[in-house]
Amino acid sequence: MVATSHDVMPDIELYQPTDEASALALANTLGSDGWLLGGGQDTYGWLKDRNKTPAAMIELTQVDAWKGIRETADGVEIGAVTTITEIATNPLIQSKYALLSTAAGRVASPQIRNVGTLGGNLVQDARCWYYRRGLDCYRAGGNICYADSPEGLNREHALFGSSRCVAVSPSDTAPALVALDATMVVSSVGGQRLIAAQDFFVGPARDITHMTVLNEGEILTAVRIPNTWANAEFYFEKVADRNVWDFALVNVAAAFKVSGGTIEDVRIVCGAVECVPRRLDAVEDAIRGQQRSEQLAEEVASIASEGARPLNYNHFKVPLMENLVKRAIRG
């Protein structure tokens, strides 16, 4: 449907369950015909363009059980339909997990943060413009990638882990949650499963048409952040063309446990360089046990981009990624 500009919401049914059981039942019954609706900030464009044509929307934001931020025995649990603004401004998150509140504060624009949910930010679809235009590319179930070709416009695309599709993970909160060793709580009528944040996202090699491991009928209902990284030293930075709305060219989320200047443990995760948030294990290994310093940052930064396979127009992401890692280590 690329031939012409569509702009009006076509007929789509809407369900507004107010309890978990009916929401899960609806998700189960409707399967792929049911569109899970959080804040809708990555929904209405698809629908207005008629590039996605679900029969119905299941609004999740009326289910109180999936809202809000709760302190738990071993950390904090955030309901998946909690708004990004709430996370960015929540005192508990700000004090213990400032990495997440900072990242949340850099998402899109104030109004999008006011309505958009954490779950929506995590499961949002790829932002590759070819895909968004409704072209039948690999990610849309087709047999071609328009971005990964000699003349394709791939300035914003992946350095790593591309397999036919070169779209990147667009989320700002996802790298933060991976860095915080968060766990995703996924529910369905069949029960609940817990998935480590790192395993929640999926690249094109394993599933080219999805960004997460959620199956039909499953709903991301909460995110649990363990105490492990509470009050650690954090670093988040996002570099985007414009400072509002735009998705990261590269972002970095890092957590450090530092004692006497020595890095005891660390997590460094980059977004927008791969289809999933990219955990930089090699850098982590290289700096664990070392003194956190400018010099260390300089030494190990190049490890960050090892294995990068730049496309025609995204070579700049290599130094940018290295620089952001450098800045994270420098603190």
Add this chain to the structure above:
Amino acid sequence: MYPVNPKLTRRRFIKGVIASGAAATSTSIWYAANGAERPPGAVERLIRINVNGQVRSVDVPPQETLASTLRYKLGLTGTKLGCNRGECGACTVLVDDIPSYGCSILTHSVKAMRIETVEGLESANGDLHPVQQAFVEELSPQCGYCTPGQVMAAVGLLRANPNPTREEARQGMAGNICRCGSYDSYLNGVMRAAEIG
């Protein structure tokens, strides 16, 4: 010769129509179809919404955006559509005091909430809201198309933070594009509104 829109287009379309529960019948456009074949549990079309302090009854299809309801059902055309994609802010309205893009929110999602638009800001005796007054005094608007959105964002901002610094105001207003580039003048307006408000 390349037929651009052959039979498959039609098939995809028909599939879409059937999927959306609105199989084309021969009577009064979509309304009958929508009304007759609604699955159980789906939202009721006839709703009452609180807009600018008034409760209004209105027939809203499940998929309708708030901006559409306001503009085309309630005649509140102050809320503008600049992009219809949440990329500009011209449609900003307040939902329970929170600035939100009217183009990117369903009317049904906010039917239990207080909706305020630019038309609802003046006092009963016709006095401009302090933000509006300040925007006039600073001549913040240029072409004016983004102005209702800027006004609503500013009102929302000042309700949450009555005395913002200029930097806080800038961050708070950031979800509104002004193609004329009047940001400086709008910020002057916000700061003045905070003074007179």
Add this chain to the structure above:
Amino acid sequence: MAYMHIGKDFVPPDAPGKVTGRIKYSEDYTREGMVYARLLTSPVPHGRVVNIDASAALAMDGVVGILTADDVYPDGEPQSTGLKILTNEPTLVGEPILAVAAVDEKTAESAMALISLTIERLPFVLDPLDSLREGGADAYTGGNTFVFRQGFAQEKWTSDQITSFQNGREPSAEPQQSWEYGDLEAGFASSDFVYETSFSTAGYPHMSMEPRSAMAYWENGKCYLHGTSQSLTALAEPMANIIGVPLEDFVFINEATGGGFGQRSRAGSIPSMAIPARFSQKINRPVMMRVTREEEFTIGGARQGLQGWIKVGFRSDGSMAAMDMYCVSDSGGKGGGGDANSAAAGVSALYQSEAMRFRNTSIGTNTGHRGAQRGPGENQIMAIVAPIMDKAAEALGLDRLAIRKMNAAQNGDVSGSRSTPFTSAYMPEALEMAAEQFDWEGRKSRSRQANGSKVTGLGIGQGYHNAGRSGMDGIVRMLPNGRLQMHTGVGNLGTYSYASTSRAAAEVLKMSWDDCDIITGRTDRHLAISSPQDGSNSIFTNTRTAYGAAQDMLAKMKEIAAMDLGGAAADYDIDGSRVYQITDNTVGMTYATVAQRALELGGKFTGEAEVPEDLNSLTALSVSRLAGSALMGIYHDPRHAGNPPGFAVAMIEIELDTETGKFDIIELVNIAECGTVVHPQGLKNQLVGGAVWGIGLSVLERHLYDPQNGIPASTGFWQSKIPTYLDTPANIGTGWVDLPDPENPVGARGIGEPSMGSVSAALNAAISDALDGHLFDAAPVTTDMIINHVAGISEEAIPLAQNNFRG
């Protein structure tokens, strides 16, 4: 001069309506029985519609009709590169082919999927150099360029010529267009520093906030069109021609326009408004055509991209001895423009090069509609030239401010191909004022200082545009109740110039602003012609007409007073809405009384006789309809002599982070040199708005097409990167020189465009400064370019490519 209104702020009558949402833009109207049209647009970058089968769509419930190019052009489409109402020969993706009307938009969109469109695909090209290359595809069916009065033609260079150009050497091909003054060779021979480079500047879309939606209906044989434009009356007559309705049967209604930056000035660049008009005529229902953001991108116009070569020579004192410029201009799939020519004229005006040569070839590409956009040409080239000026200053050991002063335009100077004298020019004063406000002397030592990964860069930029026209008309009326009715044809595009220019009339008549009404918003209010509101000309052009019309009224009032109270007209003066005898101010009559007398007297006093003969047709029609209704002041403005320049100077301090390629603007001042200030708040808005636009040009905005398929990538605000609050400084310093221009009765000249060029130039210069004087020779300079430069990566960008973000 002490003015009553000129130079004073006021509340423009539309300002309250803007903050309350009460003012109406075209899409805010509705009408009984209105149906909704949506556009089916071209899926291919170049093609020919072979067949349209709409039978299934027309059979659908709720569909009212379709309108095709065959309906609007029964005798065939006009053969030009101009945008068509609808077309069967699309030359860009998204060009409107047909419209469908239905009872609601959703139905119209659904109906579109039922229309079977058969299109023959034709070869397409997205970069002018690809088309210029031998064997390269042509954007149009008849060639790759359109020669005025001659038609389509084909322009080809050899591969060697293209490659040599891409490698930074002077193009050797014969240009389509050229001019020259001075002795170029001698100029370069006498130069102590010569810089030569190829450069490129990207085109990008206008993206006015309001999409060009329009609604039309017919009533009693008259066509009523609710539209959007940046000119009101200047657009009306040609719009009537496009629709095919006599001017006297056409009513154009346009109270407010959601932004106009060049592409809503003339009817030819917004013919889509004729779609609802013709559709309504065909189906006999009011038709609303809401235009989407994506459609606004494709047909809403874009700046031309320039691929050029430039060579500049400076003498040891810093004076610019010679400038040679060769451009290949991207004319897009429709439209075109004179950006390259204006760029050269702008350099000539700003830097007063002693010798100069300009050459240009315009080539079509199957990309978006092109045309004039805020400072077309000047603003792109200033971003290229400003860093070169700094390079020269560095090479010659001069201060960067000093080299600009050395070349600055002053009273008596001339510029351009015809060595036209300025009506007045005070660039040195503007530079001085900017330097003072910015504290250039205090800041200049911070240049290139590093603080961690951050480096300070300073930039000075100058902007110019020819900013004034003449030859338009003015109408004012005095009602018997003493209220002044100013019938302005100036459009309301957001500059408030419709109001501020009208104030010249109030000034002449020394009237309280409260007693004045601006009559505008729709042509059936009988308005005077204005010039098209592009080229920063409104303030100059239309204060002349308002002033002249008021002078005519003043003369008539004195004549009536003399007739009734004795003496000669010259014996009378005015104040407090009274005409009185100079010798005895108790003898006089109020404006209201004069107006009543005028109605009794009729004839020339009420516009029923002795109407100026050379009035434009639209003004003449208005006058004939107003005749006899009130005391009238009617004026036809003669041509002025000279070039009224609009000048601006900007200074910027940035802190550029070499690790991220991002920068903060620490300080930005933008100073106007535009004659007498008429409306300070309006001028300030132009200066801050121009600054935001300048930032967009220099670092952000883009216009992307997929090189493989010709489909547009940047159809929304997101991908076209319109600057936001957080990409622009929280404070922008402004100021103005405020010296009167002799060719304007209130001393005013325009400013809208130069206020942008100054900032785009200063910012590019500041970035270059922060990077040790590195010249990108391109605009925009984007984050990735800066990162690549710092990292020493040369990305696989095609040299001079127009169509990728690398530029």
Add this chain to the structure above:
Amino acid sequence: MGEGIVRYKYDVWGDEVILGVSWDLLWVVAVAVLILLAAHAIIMAVLANKKMDKPSSEGRRVLRHETIDRLFHWIMAGSILLLILTGVAPIIGLRIDWLGLHWIAGLVLSFVVIFHIIRSLFWQDFKSIILAPRDFGEPFDSAKKPGKYSFEQKGMHWAVTVVVLAVVVTGLLMFLQIDTPFWDRTNSMPESQLGLVFLLHGLSTLALVALAATHIYFALRPEKFFYTRSMISGWISEDEMTANHDTSRWSPEEAD
């Protein structure tokens, strides 16, 4: 069933082009093959009551397949099974990193197929596998015994040949359309052609799935199992040879 045999998509300009085969057919093929083979198994079980004599595997052994050919067969079998497995995984929703394995297996298959073609043309008894008109009478006349290969075996061989060649050629064309360690994809094939290639690859895959299932089924059948053994160890017994083959048309060497 679903959308028929062919799936369509829109190309970048909105034209309808072939996307590939409808994978619903995978289930059709799977079910059809299962039914047919089950039917065959039942019939055979019924016939088995008539007590057919099974030739003894003891005694003198003759060489049926040389080591190199057995190696070829098993490499080919392995690669095809891996190709089917990795190719089908994403279709049935298994989230595995399949593409690398798939093209490596595809390359292996391509090489061994080329090897086999060359070897069969110059070093093997090519005639033994040729389907001659007289072979078609074989199933209807129990007196007629085949040479080295039975009619069914020849049929299977040629069916596999055609299908494998189709899958290899289309596979190689598709290989050019992805990034590999050897090259970057060029996007040079028009979308309509690309779709055709995908369609042929898909159709041949479906055929291959059916053929592979059939082949494996027969390989495991007790009365044919000595052939499978011969593909592992190379020999069959003289009894098995004389019971199933016309020794005037096939006189193999004695096995080691």
